[in-house]
Amino acid sequence: MNGLLKFITCGSVDDGKSTLIGHILYDSKLLYTDQEKALLLDSKVGSRGGAIDYSLLLDGLMAEREQGITIDVAYRYFTTEQRSFIVADTPGHEEYTRNMAVGASFAQLAIILVDAKQGVLIQTKRHARICSLMGINHFVFAVNKMDLVNYSQQRFLEIKEDIDMLVKELSLKNSKIIPVSATEGDNVTKPSENMSWYQDEILMTHLERVNVSESVESTDFYMPVQRVCRPNHNFRGFQGQIEAGKVVVGQKLFSLPSNESALVESILVGDKDAKEAVAGQAVTIQLDREVDVSRGCVLSDCENLPVAKNIVTTILWMDDEPLHVGKDYLVKVGTKMIPAIVKDIEYKIDVNTGEHLSIAQVTKNEIIRCEIEFTEKIVVDEFHKNKTLGELIMIDRISHMTSACGVVEHIETHGEKPYFEKESLKAKGYIFEEFYFNLENAFLSRTKTKDKTYHVGDSIPTEGDSFKYPDFFDILSVEDSVAVLIRNAKIADIISIDVYEYGGLPVLDERGFALHIKSQADVDNYLYEYKQLSSDKKMTFVNKWSRFEGYRRIVCNDNFWMI
Structure with missing residues (x-):
């Protein structure tokens, strides 16, 4: 059985995202009896003349059902004989782009639906850019509603050409294009008799087989400290999830950014002693001497992890209030929460063309590249090198709302320019x-x-x-x-x-x-x-x-x- 796959569905409004996932759940016999009965009953009073409306399995909010759109991010868990899945069904409307970004932040693969009648739209490109920005490396472009274009191979090839251009423009590493009909089930869980001209993998087969394991970011051990545990005067443990590498008892670790060193005295995985622990495990590490470690610090066997005060980042602005140069925010990197100021906005990225545009003020759903300065030096790295230390969110200090999410593109490790x-x-x-x-x-x-x-x-x-x-x-x-x-x-x-x-x-x-x-x-x-x-x-x-x-x-x- 292949490992867990976390994926997201996204696309423009009414492209059929909820219907697609609902059809997978229904055809795979992954519904409880009461769910299936409720689905059949709800469909009879819906808009499809009594035919099954698979989107009702995911659109749970009353406002979603009334409007026929997805607003909130709906997570579903299911398992087939080949694999376990977690899927996030996300909104397509531009107003809810930030909701979609939340779903993308957890996913390993993105299914981007394209309406066969309308082709590649601006929202399609926006979502592809955001998924790429969030570090998703595997994409499936599902050309949906093929039944409404008479399963035309010519129409599919026209859209495929546009998608190929988008893939090239965004330098997407792994992509696949599949013609489907979410409503009728063509090429979703079984091959379509209506599209005999398509002989490649169908959607469900691809999801069960795709290898989303990433190349190891680093062989060096590092763990952002989530909590300092002091149950008594004799024990001081540092808790967190290991993000890379392996740690063993007796190993020399550095506390960053203070750069003090100590040896590992003990490792707890849960409440059990362990001689070693590896990436992905949540652990408590006790060191053999007192060092300056608190929440937000990083324990590593490499003393050369970047420590910097100034970074350049690409962010998706999600706040209703515009972003202005000079305003300060709380920024969360790893487990570190720190005040920071937006020093400069370099440019805005046009979601349609990828062009870099000059801009003085940033409004909701825009993607920009900007310079941020922290109030002090922290452990931070470029996103493509260390994902956990290279992704961030910006929080408004007054409303405490999440204002932006983004990734670190460049760090200034040579020290800030002196005054x-x-x-x-x-x-x-x-x-x-x-x-x-x-x-x-x-x-x-x-x-x-x-x-x-x-x-x-x-x-x-x-x-x-x-x-x-x-x-x-x-x-x-x-x-x-x-x-x-x-x-x-x-x-x-x-x-x-x-x-x-x-x-x-x-x-x-x-x-x-x-x-x-x-x-x-x-x-x-x-x-x-x-x-x-x-x-x-x-x-x-x-x-x-x-x-x-x-x-x-x-x-x-x-x-x-x-x-």
């Missing part, structure tokens, strides 16, 4: 960037500036919409151990913070916040407290020493309150 630089001294920051507060949606955003690095001698902007600085002041970046001396609106010098001496000028941090520093003693206390700082006390430290309203301010115009 200030002199030889080996480099400092981050955003002191000259604008902050905006959107009154209607109550969110802060930060505008993207050109990737400029300031050096000694460069002039700096002292006034903008949301900031106004003096011509003479100092900047202390404690995280980077750098001090920047501003004299007459120019950078006079960039020095190590260890040799900085207070000279009576205003002191700011790299964000543009005024610091409560009025003497050399204040400088010494500020640096001392930072060196003693634990990660969970950072906000307390900032609140004690920093003052936002010193040089940044609130301004109002037609669209925003500016801060």
Whole structure:
């Protein structure tokens, strides 16, 4: 018996997705007696003159039955002699594209239905792109309603030509095109007498035989940590699902992003001790010493997994609210949930042609490529290398709704471009960037500036919409151990913070916040407290020493309150 197959059906509205799956369940004798009786009874009052309406097996919502469309994602589980299946029947209407994307995120294979009368439509192309974006590598294009075109081989070949062009355009790895009639059952679970010209595999045979096993992403072991288990003072275990490789007792593992190492002391699979565990298993791993590990960290036997703060991603925007550059979201990568800001929108992908289009604002159901910056470095990888560490969702911080899903295309592993630089001294920051507060949606955003690095001698902007600085002041970046001396609106010098001496000028941090520093003693206390700082006390430290309203301010115009 072949392994479990998880697949999705998608296509345009009324292409027959629910009918197709309903027919598979009915013909395969996979219905309980009461289900079959209910189906026959419901069909008598339906729109097919009393003939069996197979879509009723999946369209469970009243609104779906009234409109004759699928709205929610319907999951069905069934087994044949050859294989076990989980199928997701998804909406075809553009309004419910995000529902369809949810179904695609779990699938290994996509059945995309094409109406034989209408051919390849924009929604067909949209769904194929989204399935490809979600990492689906196996496609079946079912040319449905062949009974309505008199089972014409010529019509099938015309549509096949368009599908072949789409397959080539999207570089789909494995695809098959099958002519079917979901209503009449032709080539669904048994060969069609009406299409003797088609001699290849029928749909059900292909589903039972197709090999969807993927090539191993990596032989290296890695496990995103889902939970830290502390039942008592003597036990500290790290729980999660192994995504790749194998782990054994005594093996050396690295905790990322901290890059600390330790040996595996014990492995629990459920509540049973094990000497080893492999990809796909949920485990608890105990290490032989204390290391910095929390939810969102990754345990791996490879210390070279990418750790980065900036990524380029392709996303499907699913929110009713438009996406704007500068707005921040919660982003979930693996088991890590982290605030992030959309720094730039590179382009929109036309679902019909694949063309890259310039765009300033993104609306629902659009596919875009954009740049995202996390608030700190995390373990992240390109999707084609590590699926679990390369797929993400974006969550609105106000409504907590899922705003987008996508994949990581590129990561910047060489470190972010410094804001200030002199030889080996480099400092981050955003002191000259604008902050905006959107009154209607109550969110802060930060505008993207050109990737400029300031050096000694460069002039700096002292006034903008949301900031106004003096011509003479100092900047202390404690995280980077750098001090920047501003004299007459120019950078006079960039020095190590260890040799900085207070000279009576205003002191700011790299964000543009005024610091409560009025003497050399204040400088010494500020640096001392930072060196003693634990990660969970950072906000307390900032609140004690920093003052936002010193040089940044609130301004109002037609669209925003500016801060």
